[in-house]
Amino acid sequence: MKARVVPLIALFSAFAFALQMFNVPLPGGTTGHAVGATLLAIVLGPWGAVVGLSVVFLLQALFFGDGGILAYGANVFNMAIVMPLAGYGLYRILVSVFPRRPATAAAIASYIAIILAALFAAMELGLQPLLFHAADGTPLYAPYALKIALPAMLVPHLLVAGPIEALVTGLVVAFLLRTKMPLGVMPQPRPLRLRWLWAGLGLVALLTPIGLLASGTAWGEWGGEDLQEMLGFVPRGLEKLGGVWRAPFSDYSLPGMGPVPGYIASAVVGMGVLALLSFLVLRASRRRG
């Protein structure tokens, strides 16, 4: 680490610590605080943010005794590595697609990043009873299986922590831009070339048929027929609801196409729909701003 970087990371870590002391009011009366991981990554660059947030979480674990000493590694992975890197990557992608809406891009990126961090935490917690349990089934460490841990972590993050994170990140980035304060105070990676984004997306779309190699259906995505096979009966409620929604590309296949091209076409159409939705959200925010 260069000598120049030491006070920079230290002061911005102190900022991130202070940021988590602010209570932000949400409509409806709840208050909460932001993590600021994406914000720090945008200002300090992704690697500076990883070091800075690790410092913040260590000081918090010691300072308040609430982070947990043994959970420090897991906390750092979720909130000081996954969250700033995901938030930063998404921000760069969104900003190169919509260069005139950086604040909205930062808010969306931070929302997705905090959900991802919560998802990782839920998986770490939810796998524990599967991996560590006594002979009679007593969980030895975290007691909740994935089917409880996932909604318990995701729902509050989708509804409360995510909006707060997005609000804080978006507002602070907007303020920094308006007052012409420098964004990206540390050497930043080269600007992302959109070509690579499209290449990556194309690769992911091309790889979707790999799922065909696996036998069986994705866990929890069973339809009526799969349940009939597994349980020997179809739950009555599901039978009733099963016919309500007919997916346009049922089983990810298109009429008149083999399974492999069908999968790829479904992936392309799905991505297109998501891109269109994001575009509409960004357009709407531009008109109001």
Place this chain on the structure above:
Amino acid sequence: MKAEGFWEKTVRHVTEALERALVAEGLASRPGLLQGLDPRAKVLTILLLIVSVALLHSLPLLIAFAFLPVALSSLSRISPAFFLKRVGLFVPLFTGIVALPALFTTPGRPLFTLWEGVAITEQGSRAAFTLVLRSWDTLSLAVLLVLTTRWDHLLRSLRVLMVPRAFVLVLQMTHRYIYIFLRSINSMFIARRSRTVGPQPAGESRRFLASSMATILARSHHMSQEVYLAMQSRGFRGDVMVMEHFALRKRDAFWAVMAGLLAAAAIVADRLLT
């Protein structure tokens, strides 16, 4: 009285954090058992005890370990009431709430049926008690370490855990500037609050929050440049020099051996009991 709004909540949190740090600094300089030990020995042994407690599965052993930090705290001239309040407010509030549903959701032999299909299971209650006890034991050990060690000593002694020197330096500087930022947040909030009459629209509050956050951000950027110049003009080249040096004494060795024996005995006893 109106429910506490985000203004009061923020000011309260910040003030509590500042007050906590002041109290801890006072406790760490008292002449007690743990305060007299070398911080490096303390960090290593407390970490060893925390890890061995986390490996325990037997409930009686976990209960026995709950008393150890309380005893050590009174030997370190920290009143047990203060210590219990510090740990005891936290564990039931956080871990307790997290552990409560496990009583019902863990499949197993029913102990007590509330109503049809909802029962506290034997496995569930054992899992919940283990979780709460384990977090009590480890948290109280960690709190003990933090309360009996001065901050600069604690952070410097992280070097024995192979934490890189630059990281320790960043930790120390961050810790120092956190207080400055906390105090400026408090002043900003109190100043704004005392100039505000009547209720604030939500949008106005959010704008105030965003601008105060960004102000702190801008200040941290500005200060980092000034701090760097100050460091450079005092001859900083990336190496850290310290005036005080730690020295291991006989009592540190004695303490380390005792802690090691205790940890080993606990793990062996746990294997025999379960």
